[in-house]
Amino acid sequence: MATxxxxxxxxxxxxxxxxxxxxxMSFTIPDRFKPWIFRRGRAIRDGRRSLAAVTGLTAAMALGVSLLELPCTAGLPVVWTGLLRANAVAGAEFVGLLGVYLLVYLLDELVLFTWW
Structure with missing residues (x-):
């Protein structure tokens, strides 16, 4: 709900x-911070930052994104399987409906990565 x-x-x-x-209120980056951000980005791009620093920053950003996406990626399958169990769906029917759910859930990725 909060998400x-x-x-x-x-x-x-x-x-x-x-x-x-x-x-x-805005989420745009203020103009006064842009030169600093661009300098830092160029330093990373040009190899003036250590591999450990770049790897650490990448891991920290990936962790943050994963934490934000967790309710979406874990919550919906839990609700779906809960609905199937509440309606006494079992066996092959359960697996089939779970497959349909996964197909719909991953359809955008399938389209994107199949055509690109």
């Missing part, structure tokens, strides 16, 4: 940014 509310709030701010750019 959904957070997503709606984030979406509302992004719509506001589209309609009223840089007025009020």
């Amino acid at each position: 959904g509310l957070l997503a709606v709030a984030y979406g509302a701010v992004n719509v506001k940014d589209y309609l009223f750019y840089k007025r009020g």
Whole structure:
């Protein structure tokens, strides 16, 4: 529930940014921080940062993204299997319906990676 509310709030701010750019609350990066960010990015790109630092930062970012995505990737399959069990679906029918769910759940990835 909290993740959904957070997503709606984030979406509302992004719509506001589209309609009223840089007025009020915004998730855009302020212009005064951009040179610093670009310098740091170029330092990483040009190899002026150690491999350990780049690896550590990449792992930290991956961990953060994984924590944010966890409710979506774990929550929906748990609800789906709970619905199947609550309706006494078992055996081959359970496996078949789980397969249908996984197909729908992964359809966007299948389309994206099949055509690209």
